[in-house]
Amino acid sequence: MNTIYVDNAATTKMSKTAINAMMPYLDECYGNPSSLHTVGQLAQEALVKAREDMAKALGAEPREIFFMSGGSEADNQALLTGAERGALKGKKHIISQKTEHHAILHSLRRLEKQGFEIELLDVDEFGNVTAEQVKNAIREDTALVTIMTANNEIGTIMPIKEIAAVCHEKGVLFHTDAVQAAGHIPMNVKEIGCDMLSLSAHKFHGPKGVGALYVSKKLFPSTLIEGGAQERGRRAGTENIAGISAMAAALSEAVAKIPENTSKLTAMRDRLIEGLSEIPHSILNGDKTNRLPGNVNMCFEGIEGESILLLLDAKGICASSGSACTSGSLDPSHVLLAIGRPHEVAHGSLRLTLSEENTPEQIEFIIKSVKEVVEYLRGMSPVWQDLQEGKKKYVIQ
Numbered sequence: 001m002n003t004i005y006v007d008n009a010a011t012t013k014m015s016k017t018a019i020n021a022m023m024p025y026l027d028e029c030y031g032n033p034s035s036l037h038t039v040g041q042l043a044q045e046a047l048v049k050a051r052e053d054m055a056k057a058l059g060a061e062p063r064e065i066f067f068m069s070g071g072s073e074a075d076n077q078a079l080l081t082g083a084e085r086g087a088l089k090g091k092k093h094i095i096s097q098k099t100e101h102h103a104i105l106h107s108l109r110r111l112e113k114q115g116f117e118i119e120l121l122d123v124d125e126f127g128n129v130t131a132e133q134v135k136n137a138i139r140e141d142t143a144l145v146t147i148m149t150a151n152n153e154i155g156t157i158m159p160i161k162e163i164a165a166v167c168h169e170k171g172v173l174f175h176t177d178a179v180q181a182a183g184h185i186p187m188n189v190k191e192i193g194c195d196m197l198s199l200s201a202h203k204f205h206g207p208k209g210v211g212a213l214y215v216s217k218k219l220f221p222s223t224l225i226e227g228g229a230q231e232r233g234r235r236a237g238t239e240n241i242a243g244i245s246a247m248a249a250a251l252s253e254a255v256a257k258i259p260e261n262t263s264k265l266t267a268m269r270d271r272l273i274e275g276l277s278e279i280p281h282s283i284l285n286g287d288k289t290n291r292l293p294g295n296v297n298m299c300f301e302g303i304e305g306e307s308i309l310l311l312l313d314a315k316g317i318c319a320s321s322g323s324a325c326t327s328g329s330l331d332p333s334h335v336l337l338a339i340g341r342p343h344e345v346a347h348g349s350l351r352l353t354l355s356e357e358n359t360p361e362q363i364e365f366i367i368k369s370v371k372e373v374v375e376y377l378r379g380m381s382p383v384w385q386d387l388q389e390g391k392k393k394y395v396i397q
Contacts (some may be wrong), residue, residue, distance in 0.1 A: 004362045005318045007352035008203075009180060011154055014246070015205035021208065021249035032238055032395050034230065039100045043241045050241075050248035052214055057255045058197070059188035059250075066213045066231050066246050067220060067244050071179035071200030072103040072223065077235070078175040079107045079146060081215070081222040083116060085173065086143020095137050095145045097121040097129045098338040101152055104177055105334075108146075116143075126287040131162035138170045145174050149181035149197075153351060154286030155295025157185065164193035169368035173219075179203055179211075183254030184292055185262070189214050196221075199251075201243065203280040205285035205355075206250035210243035212303035257342060261356045265293035268354055268363050275367030279374055281387075285336060286347065300340060302384035303364045303377040303394045311373040319367055320351045321336040340395045345381070345395050 005013070025046060031039035055062045068074045079094075083268045085162040087091060096108060098120045110119045117287040121133050132144055145167050150157045160176050167174035180185055182197075183204025189197055192283045200211040220234070224323075227236035254261075267289075273284055276298050289390070300308070305321035310317050321333075332346035341349075352366065378384040386392045 001361055003316050003318060004358070004366065005361075006352040006354055006358065006366065007320045008320050008355045009304070009351065010320055011208065012355060013201075013357070014207055015250055015253060017253045018206050018246040018250040019203075022242045022246035025245055029241075033097045033241060034100060034121055039322055046241050046245050047239055050155040050244045052247040057251045058182075059171050059190045059215050060368060061217060063232075064189075064214055064217050066215060066235055066236065068198075068211045068213055069209055069240075069241060070211040071177065071198050074200070074221075075101070075103040075177055075179075075212050076107050077213055077221055078198055078215075079104065079111065079144070080171045080224055081196065081219065082144030082146070082175060083111050083114075084222045085139075087116075089143075089144040091141045092116045093119065093142045095121065095134060095142060097123055097147055098126055099123050099151055099153075099335040099343075100148055101177055101179070102235045104146055104148070105289075108171070123338055125340050126288075126290075127151050127156035127285075127335065129163075130285065131159055131166045131280050135166045135170070135177070138166070138172055142170070142172050145172055147174075147176060149176045149178040149187070150185070150292050150295075151286065151335060151356070152180045153288070153333055154297045155353075156181075156286040157181070157292065158258035160194065161192050166244070169194060177194045181386050183251055184258070184294070186258060187255075189216075195219060200321060201247035204250055204254040206247040207243045210247050211238055212247070225322075257356070258310050262293045264356055265354050268358060268360060269294055269296055272352060272354075272363050272366065273298075275363070276370055279371055282374075283345075283396045284338065285341070292353075296352040297350075298350050299336070299345050299396065300350065300374050300382055301345055301394060302350045302381050302387055303374060305347055305375050308348075308370070310351050311376070312369060315369045315373075320353075321348055321349050328397035342395055 008028050029042045033044040051062045051065050052066045112118045164174045164355040171193045174195050177198050179200045182199040195216045197214040203209040227235045283303040336346035
């Protein structure tokens with residue numbers, strides 16, 4: 001049985017380009033870039049090149065790129081930077097929104113315990129937050145606004161350029177978590193106008209365990225990890241040269257292929273949405289058009305998402321019900337609850353996230369398989385029986 005992988009929001013397969021870029025630094029060029037000898041300086045040269053390549057792909061300057069262990073660390077360092085700078089000026093109000101990734105929400109919870117006031121904006125039924133909402137929420141003591149570029153569960157793309165403009169008009173720092181967006185939609189930090197931006201390599205065919213934080217040259221990031229002079233003294237620890245080189249190569253390749261991949265993925269995404277929407281009492285989560293090219297998130301009334309995943313896996317389809325970072329939780333998705341899905345519906349969600357390696361033939365097989373699985377599970381569900389018999393009212397019409 002051939003495996004059909006449609007969980008690319010959780011992680012992607014490393015590209016051959018990334019693997020090839022990584023290999024020399026696992027073998028002959030294994031030096032520590034802080035060492036003065038020849039082997040160390042070869043590693044230092046690789047670090048410089050990777051920083052230049054990352055900057056070019058993002059429209060930034062090399063000195064504005066700081067290497068991290070991944071998106072979560074980058075988010076943490078960005079929020080710490082905004083909070084500490086604000087506190088120095090007596091500003092301890094931070095604005096975000098309810099569907100952020102937990103790397104943001106949990107960091108905000110920690111800052112709240114340290115005396116910061118956290119304001120989480122509501123989203124609409126499609127997961128959107130507007131620049132007007134942000135503008136109305138900004139106060140004299142607002143230190144930072146952090147709004148993700150695109151949602152990791154439902155794929156909705158936020159108006160971050162407009163939000164950044166509002167923040168700058170009010171003299172407030174703006175950070176965006178672009179972990180799901182980088183390499184998939186055009187991202188130029190100067191055009192966006194963000195002060196900080198987080199990304200993670202394994203979301204665009206790079207390796208796990210490496211990411212980056214863009215920090216505008218007008219700022220200097222607060223130190224999250226102490227112990228060394230690496231990353232201009234702002235992130236201690238010997239640099240992962242192999243991972244960093246692979247990330248830079250993967251991002252450069254992904255950015256170059258955005259037009260081609262967007263066209264292919266959007267066509268498959270829309271066909272998948274069309275096919276799955278034929279299932280009675282199902283609903284698409286997120287904005288129908290203003291969403292990531294490869295993201296499909298659906299709810300099916302009367303069944304549990306975990307059961308769907310297990311039966312799809314038996315058919316060779318690798319999918320998810322939401323964020324991989326919370327897959328062990330029994331609670332329904334905070335994102336689906338925030339867009340108004342009731343608990344009983346939010347439990348029946350399915351996230352299918354595509355890559356350029358997927359094919360139209362696979363999409364047809366997925367549609368057929370999901371229809372079969374949903375029908376099978378509903379056939380043995382007492383909740384579905386009650387709905388069919390009119391003992392309960394359908395939530396999804």
